[in-house]
Amino acid sequence: MKSRIGVLVFASSVIFLRLIPPTFAHHGNATYDNKTVTIKGVVTEWRWTNPHSFLKFDAKDEKGNVVQWIGEWNNPSTLINFGITAKSFKVGDEVTVTMNGMAKSGANLGRVVKVVLPDGQELSMGNER
């Protein structure tokens, strides 16, 4: 499993211009900053749930340690219209996850804007959140 875990390929602090305000249910934005981070990892769980779905995946940090990440995404009723379904990910999938809005607490957690699958297929909501 470890050999399949990708390395942290890009973790920059880029100010992301939001064209459309995010609409993540009723929990709000106060816990998140506006940084963008892209990480390559391996899916450990895909939770297709309300109020929000979330993707758990493992990645290696700069020191080579395996760390768990959580990518929070929108609710199923919205994601389904963008071609993202309960079956979009399975355990063991190698994914490249781009998140915009990282936990201010420093936890390995952010809001997903795009996921690239091993075959190159991209899953995203475009400019919508």
Add this chain to the structure above:
Amino acid sequence: MNAKGEGAPKAFPKGLKMKSRYVTSMIAFLILLPSLGAQTAQQRESGRSIHRDGWDRIVPDAPKAQNSATAPVRDLTGIWEPTPGYRDGVQATGARNYPSDGKPEHELPFTPLGLETWKSHKPGWGVTAVPIADNNDPFDICDPIGFPRIELFNLRAIQIWQNKNQLQIVYQNSQVWRNIWADGRELPKEILEPRWYGYSVGKWLDDYTFVVQTTGLDERTWIDNAGRPHSDQLMVQETFHRVNQDILELTLTINDPKMYTKPWKALDKFTLRLQPEWFDIREQVCSASEAADYNKTVAAEAAAEKKK
């Protein structure tokens, strides 16, 4: 009828029988064609919204031309969805006409009690937003969203049924319903049991306008996603105006003298579009176990200081 079957339908000659089957098959195919189109449209395109109903059937875009037929008289039945976009009813920062954004024109006419109560609410959105872990939004733990918040936050598809005595609205969000009595009864003079969705009566103002009054609302609910409060004195008026066959306008007015010095229109001619009869309203349920999982795994984690 005799042994030779006289009087019974005569068998087709072989060639004619085949032709007949072909014609029958073609007719059946043509009849089924529209629904087949909906059923087989499975394409998915990342980054672009292709609206789907609960059975994964693609919902056609709203036509640009507004040349709809005249509406039927005194009839709101059908499946309706916010338009032009199905997400236009989300209202994340509060009631559509009065979002909590700090703009002077969106400030509500709070009484001192109203302002004090609002400040005691800790929403995730608006100018009084707090981090997730500090929220006290009752909907975060799947308390019923209640009325009028069911129309002022995440208003998605609704289905309206009616008969001569009542009109019922079924909501996608939380998969709940309200009954609006139109049999001439008056609102209860005394509320013995407050309800999450209140007590509603309605009447036709004219052939296309149905006005609803609702009271008896449970004070534990919030009016909207920005934590606007209400008291036991809240009276909500909804005006459903059917503009034509396809468009329904909803105006919603809040009147609560304990919390607000004057009535305010939370929605003003908010438009909904009639959906195809095959449209299936998807589930959008607040599950207590899912919410707890989310709050533990995501919300609490996001708020916690990173372990060194």
